[in-house]
Amino acid sequence: MKTILNIKDLYLYYRVRAGLVKAVDGVSLDLYNDESLAVLGESGSGKSSFARAILRLLPKNVYRFEGSIYIDGEDVMKLSDDEFNDRIRWSKISMVPQASMNALNPVIKIGEQLAEPLVIHRNMNKSDALERAREMLKFVGIPQEFVDRYPFELSGGMRQRVVIAMALITQPSIVILDEPTSALDVLTQANIMNLLKKIKIDRKVSYVFITHDIALSSEISDRIAVMYAGQIVEYNYADKFYKEPQHPYSQLLLSSVPTLREDKKIKFIPGEPPSLLSPPPGCRFHPRCPYAMDICRREEPPILYMDGHSYVRCWLYAKR
Amino acid sequence: MIKQLTAFARELLIYRSALVGIIIITSLILLSLYAVITVPYEEIVRKWNSIEIWEDFPRNAMPSWINIFTHRKLPETIILDSRRKELGINKTIITIASGKYILRILFTFNYIYDDFPSEIILRLYSNTTKQTTTQITWIKPGEIEYILGRKLLRGYESYYVSSDEEFLKKFNANLISKLGSKPNYDLSVNIALFAKEDPSILSRDTVEVSKGEYRVIVDALIGEEDLGRAQVDAKLVVYGKVYGVAGTDHRRRDLALALIWGAPIALAFGLVASITITFAQMFIAAISAWYGKSLDFVIQRITEIFMVLPFLPILLMISYFYKITIWTLLAVVILLSIFGSGVKNYRAMFLQIKEIPYIEAAIAYGTSSLRIVFRYMIPKILPTIIPTIVLSVPDFVFLEAVLALLGVGDPRAVTWGRVLEDAAREAALYKGYYYWILEPSILLLLTALGFALLGLTLDKILNPRLREM
Numbered sequence: 001m002k003t004i005l006n007i008k009d010l011y012l013y014y015r016v017r018a019g020l021v022k023a024v025d026g027v028s029l030d031l032y033n034d035e036s037l038a039v040l041g042e043s044g045s046g047k048s049s050f051a052r053a054i055l056r057l058l059p060k061n062v063y064r065f066e067g068s069i070y071i072d073g074e075d076v077m078k079l080s081d082d083e084f085n086d087r088i089r090w091s092k093i094s095m096v097p098q099a100s101m102n103a104l105n106p107v108i109k110i111g112e113q114l115a116e117p118l119v120i121h122r123n124m125n126k127s128d129a130l131e132r133a134r135e136m137l138k139f140v141g142i143p144q145e146f147v148d149r150y151p152f153e154l155s156g157g158m159r160q161r162v163v164i165a166m167a168l169i170t171q172p173s174i175v176i177l178d179e180p181t182s183a184l185d186v187l188t189q190a191n192i193m194n195l196l197k198k199i200k201i202d203r204k205v206s207y208v209f210i211t212h213d214i215a216l217s218s219e220i221s222d223r224i225a226v227m228y229a230g231q232i233v234e235y236n237y238a239d240k241f242y243k244e245p246q247h248p249y250s251q252l253l254l255s256s257v258p259t260l261r262e263d264k265k266i267k268f269i270p271g272e273p274p275s276l277l278s279p280p281p282g283c284r285f286h287p288r289c290p291y292a293m294d295i296c297r298r299e300e301p302p303i304l305y306m307d308g309h310s311y312v313r314c315w316l317y318a319k320r
Numbered sequence: 321m322i323k324q325l326t327a328f329a330r331e332l333l334i335y336r337s338a339l340v341g342i343i344i345i346t347s348l349i350l351l352s353l354y355a356v357i358t359v360p361y362e363e364i365v366r367k368w369n370s371i372e373i374w375e376d377f378p379r380n381a382m383p384s385w386i387n388i389f390t391h392r393k394l395p396e397t398i399i400l401d402s403r404r405k406e407l408g409i410n411k412t413i414i415t416i417a418s419g420k421y422i423l424r425i426l427f428t429f430n431y432i433y434d435d436f437p438s439e440i441i442l443r444l445y446s447n448t449t450k451q452t453t454t455q456i457t458w459i460k461p462g463e464i465e466y467i468l469g470r471k472l473l474r475g476y477e478s479y480y481v482s483s484d485e486e487f488l489k490k491f492n493a494n495l496i497s498k499l500g501s502k503p504n505y506d507l508s509v510n511i512a513l514f515a516k517e518d519p520s521i522l523s524r525d526t527v528e529v530s531k532g533e534y535r536v537i538v539d540a541l542i543g544e545e546d547l548g549r550a551q552v553d554a555k556l557v558v559y560g561k562v563y564g565v566a567g568t569d570h571r572r573r574d575l576a577l578a579l580i581w582g583a584p585i586a587l588a589f590g591l592v593a594s595i596t597i598t599f600a601q602m603f604i605a606a607i608s609a610w611y612g613k614s615l616d617f618v619i620q621r622i623t624e625i626f627m628v629l630p631f632l633p634i635l636l637m638i639s640y641f642y643k644i645t646i647w648t649l650l651a652v653v654i655l656l657s658i659f660g661s662g663v664k665n666y667r668a669m670f671l672q673i674k675e676i677p678y679i680e681a682a683i684a685y686g687t688s689s690l691r692i693v694f695r696y697m698i699p700k701i702l703p704t705i706i707p708t709i710v711l712s713v714p715d716f717v718f719l720e721a722v723l724a725l726l727g728v729g730d731p732r733a734v735t736w737g738r739v740l741e742d743a744a745r746e747a748a749l750y751k752g753y754y755y756w757i758l759e760p761s762i763l764l765l766l767t768a769l770g771f772a773l774l775g776l777t778l779d780k781i782l783n784p785r786l787r788e789m
Contacts, residue, residue, distance in 0.1 A: 057684055060612065085686050095684050103681035107699040117685045166685065 003070070004173055004206055005031040005054075005093075010067030012046075012053045020063055021276045023049035025230035027067075030309055031174075031223065036200065036207040038217035038238070040253070041227035042273045047210045048098060050227065051176045054208070055095055056084055072173060090121045093174040100163040101183050104151035110137070110162055111147025117170050136165040140195060157188035161195065168199065176208045181216065193219050214257050218242060226250050229274045229284040236310045246312040248289050283315065291316055331781055338777035344770030352584035361734075364581045368573060368734045377572040378438050381563035382755050395433035395560035400536075402427075402553045403445075419544040425554050427536040434529060436510045439559040440481035444538070446473050447551045453541045454552070458513055461532030466491070466513075473540065473552070482509045495521070503527075567755045570746045575739060579759055582736040585646065586717045586767060593653055593716035598709045600658040602701065605666030606693045609674060619663070626659035632726075639728040646720070649729045653719065666701065673700050703782040711775035714768035721764055736760040 012024035023046040031037050041047040052058065054069060056076075069076050076088050094117075097103050104113055114136060115129035124132070134144045140161040142154075151159055160180065167175050177196070181189040197220055199205065211217050217224060217238075224241040226234040226249065234247040245251045252269045271288040274280055280287055286296040293315060301313045332338045367373055378397050387393050402409055402425045410426040446452050456468040456479070468487055471477060481487075491512045496502055498517065505524040514534075520526040540552040566576035608619040638644065638652055673679065679696050687696070723729055724737025725744060743749075743756040 055684065057680075090685050097677060097681045097684055099677040100681070102677040105678045105682065105696050105699075108695060116682075116687060120686045120688075163681070 001032040001034075002073075003030050004033050004035075004072060005029075005037075005208070006068075006070040007054070008068045010050070010053055010069065011064050012049055012058070012062065013064040014059065015061050015063040016277075019277050022046075022230045022279060023276055024053050025279075027227075027230075027232050028303070029225055029232060029235055031206060031208070034204060034206065035222040036209060036220055037223045037225060038209040038211060038221035039225045039227055040211065040214060040217055042212060044273055044276065045227045046230040046276065047212075047227045048178055049230075051095070051178050051208065051210050055089060055093060055176060056081070057095075086121070090117050090170045090172060092172050093176065094167040094170065094172040095176040096163050096167045096178065096180045098178040099183065100178075100180060101156045101159050103163050104159055106151050108150075109147065110149050110151065110154070113151075114147070114162060114166050114169060117166060121170050132169060133165075136169050137162070139168075140165045156184055157191060160184060160188070160192055164192070164195065164199070168203065168205070171203070172205065174206045174208060176210065178210045179212070180209075181213075182211075189216075196220055214253065226253065229279050230276055231284060231313060233285065233314070234312045236306075236312075240310070246306070246317065247285075247314050248291050248316070249285050252290075283313075328781075332777060335777045335780070337773040341770045341773030341775075341777065344766055345774060348583055348587060348767060348770065351580060352587050355580050356584050359581075361581060361584070364577065364734055365732055368577060368581075369732050371571070374568075374572040374574075376557050377568050377574060378559040378561065378563050379568065379572050380570055380751075380753055380756075381438070381559075381561055381568045382753075383565055383567040384562040385565065386562055386755075392434040393432075394435050394562045395431070395437050395558070396562060397560040398429050398431075398437075398558040399555070400427040400429060400557075401555040402538075403555075413547070421542050421544070421547055423540040423542055423550070423552050425538040425540075425552070427538075427554075427556050429534055429558070430532070431514065431529065431534055431558075432531050433560075435561055436508075436514050436529060437558045438510070438561050439557075440510060440513065441557045441559070442479040442481055442536075442538070443555040443557070444471065444473050444477045444479065445551075445553045445555075446475060446540070448546060448549075449474065450546070452550070452552060455539045457537040457539070459535040459537070460513070460517075461530050461534065464517060481513070484509055488512060566759055567753075569739070569742055569756060571742075575756065575759060578734050578739045579736065579763060581734045582739065582760070583763070585733070585735045586720065586764070589646070589650055589720045590713040590715075590717040590767070590771075593650060593657075593719075594709050594712045596654050597657045597660070598662065598705055598712065600654070601660060601662035602666050602698060602705060603693075604658065605663045606670050606697050608663065609667045609670030610689060610693050610697065616667075619659075620667075623659045623661075623663045626656070627661055627664075629656070631656055635723065636726065636728055639723075644728075645730045646733045646735065649720075649723065653716070669701050669704070670697055673697050676700070707775045707779035707782060710771055710778055713771045713775075717764060717767050721760075736763055 008028045010024055010027045014021040014023060025046070027050060029037070039047045039050060053065065058065060067077070071088060071092050074088075076084060079088065104110070111130050111133045114133040115124075115126065118124045118129040118132055119126060130147065134147055137146060138144055142158055142161055146154070146158075151162075154162065164180070180196075181192050184192065193216065196207070200207065200220060207220060209217060209221055221238050224234070224236055224238050225232045226247060228249050234241070234245065234250045236246065241250065242254070245254050249269070252267065255267045256269065258266050269288055274284055274287070282298050283289070283292075283296040283301050286292040289296065295315050301315045301318065303311045303313055304317050305311045306317075376397070376399055382394065384396065400406070400409055402411055408428040410428070412424050412426070414422045414424055416422055442456065444454060452473040454471045454473050456471070458466045458468050466487070468481065469479070469484065471479060488507065488509055492502060492507065495517070499519060499522065501522060503522045507521075511527060514529050515521045516528045516530040520528050536556055538554045542550045542552070564574050564576050566574065566579055568574055604619060608616045634656060635652060639649070644652070674697070679692060682692050682696055720735060721737035721740060724733075724735055724741045727741065731738075737760075739760045740757065743753065743760075746753075748754075748756040
């Protein structure tokens, strides 16, 4: 199998008045063709920054942005911003942004907006692009005549579909979904998830699914990366992860999921996620970890591979 | 689109203030259209600044409709021209001796007003180079006859009857012999020729107009050789004290002309300045906010410099050094204003807009910067801009008037501001010519009111936070 996305030692720090925000701090992972990845984490764990770092959508106050990113075997960190925009962004990897219900310009018609990536990245003329936009709308289950509507005439779920269509219209091999269903009600959420599953099978795209919702992540992912304070603390196959989470944080995370019928007391993780400005020394999870040892407070745990590509960052597994 | 517009218009018309505003603005626009379609502006400027065209108009006359409201009827201007065939004009030739003839022009008119005329001028025209002896006779009602004077006429001559001191001396002497005393005030020729000659004439408070038929005879003595060739003509103008719908100014010009042709200028000046400045400021602010960094820095510093520059003194200085027309004045006003405080306000709005998700999304799919500025950022603040544009139109209409009042710009231009300037310079209020100040002022205020009413209502509709519950 071919790796479609290979990230090694990725760092993304922001400079703010109070100091440095270590939003992505040495993240490495591989993703194979036809696989989908869910990046799980609490709010403020750096998962959105990770997504933006892959697409190189950086704010102005970036302090450190380095590491290596291979997309489809190409080292994209060597490309200039213009080259990246021309050849990679939306051509090979696209994105459904956060708050994507509001990701449509209210004064541009759906069709024109949907066709925009084609005009920009494929140099298509407008009428051909509009024709493709119609097909794409139909594919995501919206009547074709909606090309002439404005975003405010669409429901939230429909707008979400349009944004998904927009991410797919240039046929990229990877789509980053940044909390795509966070603002939708449960039924619409289910609808969108089904659409995403269908797209995954029909179009053979790989998702990088950024979410804090463990239940949703189990729906479409083959791999799970758990992010905590800018680092991936566990990277595992989805089926293994749900059965047997390795990292203490993953374990606590899974047990905090409410279940429908069982009368189980929902656990929560004591303490707060650490500040990315000054993460605790040693293992970043140690102040909240029930198994914390001396070494956890002093030294940062190494990446411990369990088999070929799964790993965990925890001292508990180092002594075995 | 049309459906949306009609829906918007319906919403707008719910507010009565908007309706009033729209009516005022529409009538101003119709007036302007009438003005520019009927006579081009250049011709009006030429006409307004000429002297000959206005010579038969009364000086500082009030509008005629004043007569509807007053008990004492003020006189209209009476013009009698022997070159035209009209009622009351009679041209005959009388033989007095062999080879000697008199060409007699007889003007007859009815004077039925309660006040004396403001001026009397008799213009004499002859086509010979030879001197012609003429004699002018004035006959009041009741066959009271005065010889006004004998003139030696060669070519064209204008006889200012009103300032004939010699006649006044004769008339005063005549009064003393007739009534036994002199009037207790400085009797003018205008009064002498039109007053009742009884004791009432002796006091300013009681002097009365003798109403009835007046006759003026112009006799010209011509020889046999000139008979049939010589043309002697006369034009009698008895200037009134009221004229037209708007009255006249100190140079006898019809104010209605300036008021009507001032409307398109005021509207054009206000609208062009307001629209150009607002859009330019918005565009500069968008560029500044979008590109940020050094471009933002430069634009903001330039704006700060322009904000502290004293606007009016610079404008005055430019107008003293260069001869500027109203349109170059407009250009200067725009240039001095595009880096105004609006740039700061709009930039603050754009900095917020920049963070809106759909703009982040647009950056993600690689939309070009200019397209983001024009299609994503600017439309977002257009609703707040439109009321601002409408509301700032009167600012610039007033600015033009203020600048005219300060003597900036083209002195030949026909604008409301120029009318006000003339009135102020001629001390119109002190002399009691209220109409002269009030007419342009009311038009200025109406314009401001119309745009303010519409602008405030638009603001209510387009910025729903301000909408009343």
